[in-house]
Amino acid sequence: QQPVQSPQAVILREGEDAVINCSSSKALYSVHWYRQKHGEAPIFLMILLKGGEQKGHDKISASFNEKKQQSSLYLTASQLSYSGTYFCGTAIGGAQKLVFGQGTRLTINP
Amino acid sequence: GAVVSQHPSRVICKSGTSVKIECRSLDFQATTMFWYRQFPKKSLMLMATSNEGSKATYEQGVEKDKFLINHASLTLSTLTVTSAHPEDSSFYICSASRSTGTNSPLHFGNGTRLTVT
Numbered sequence: 001q002q003p004v005q006s007p008q009a010v011i012l013r014e015g016e017d018a019v020i021n022c023s024s025s026k027a028l029y030s031v032h033w034y035r036q037k038h039g040e041a042p043i044f045l046m047i048l049l050k051g052g053e054q055k056g057h058d059k060i061s062a063s064f065n066e067k068k069q070q071s072s073l074y075l076t077a078s079q080l081s082y083s084g085t086y087f088c089g090t091a092i093g094g095a096q097k098l099v100f101g102q103g104t105r106l107t108i109n110p
Numbered sequence: 111g112a113v114v115s116q117h118p119s120r121v122i123c124k125s126g127t128s129v130k131i132e133c134r135s136l137d138f139q140a141t142t143m144f145w146y147r148q149f150p151k152k153s154l155m156l157m158a159t160s161n162e163g164s165k166a167t168y169e170q171g172v173e174k175d176k177f178l179i180n181h182a183s184l185t186l187s188t189l190t191v192t193s194a195h196p197e198d199s200s201f202y203i204c205s206a207s208r209s210t211g212t213n214s215p216l217h218f219g220n221g222t223r224l225t226v227t
Contacts, residue, residue, distance in 0.1 A: 041218035
């Protein structure tokens with residue numbers, strides 16, 4: 001039931017773009033995206049609810065393709081503060097509980 | 111500011127003892143809270159759903175007698191690791207949502223790093 005994220009790790013220079021993908025073998029009711037820095041709690045980024053929905057704030061956006069059961073997170077003109085591990089979380093069977101992907105570790109170098 | 115408080119942030123205990131971790135929602139009532147476990151550089155693994163006033167719902171493979179969950183009020187859930195062993199050492203994180211349904215974000219506590227010696 002765990003969604004699959006790709007890539008597992010990304011190393012960028014400041015200002016470069018990145019795409020993180022999340023796919024599931026189960027039907028998705030929603031997709032959540034979180035970022036976690038080492039030793040800290042995950043921080044909520046955004047939720048996507050409908051197939052084809054796109055959302056974004058600042059230079060971080062995401063899309064959700066309900067039919068393909070996948071979501072992508074887009075980080076443009078990356079900043080040093082974007083470093084961390086990104087997790088997608090999916091709600092299985094309409095329940096409130098989230099199952100998280102294995103995470104994508106993003107490293108931004110100056 | 112934080113909306114979910116977790117305590118303690120770190121705990122070291124001896125093998126065979128029990129440890130209680132508290133999770134509080136600070137400015138909202140949470141009928142449901144979630145407990146996750148995270149190994150170094152790994153994902154958040156859902157352990158159980160804590161339900162206010164009723165028994166917790168455990169995920170497959172999680173021993174309910176080992177990880178006791180109590181949700182006695184709308185703002186407090188506790189996780190007790192009983193008869194802890196070194197393999198129980200991990201990062202435990204609780205979370206709660208302001209409302210039910212899949213369209214509400216989860217707010218996480220800052221986690222508890224448990225080390226069993």
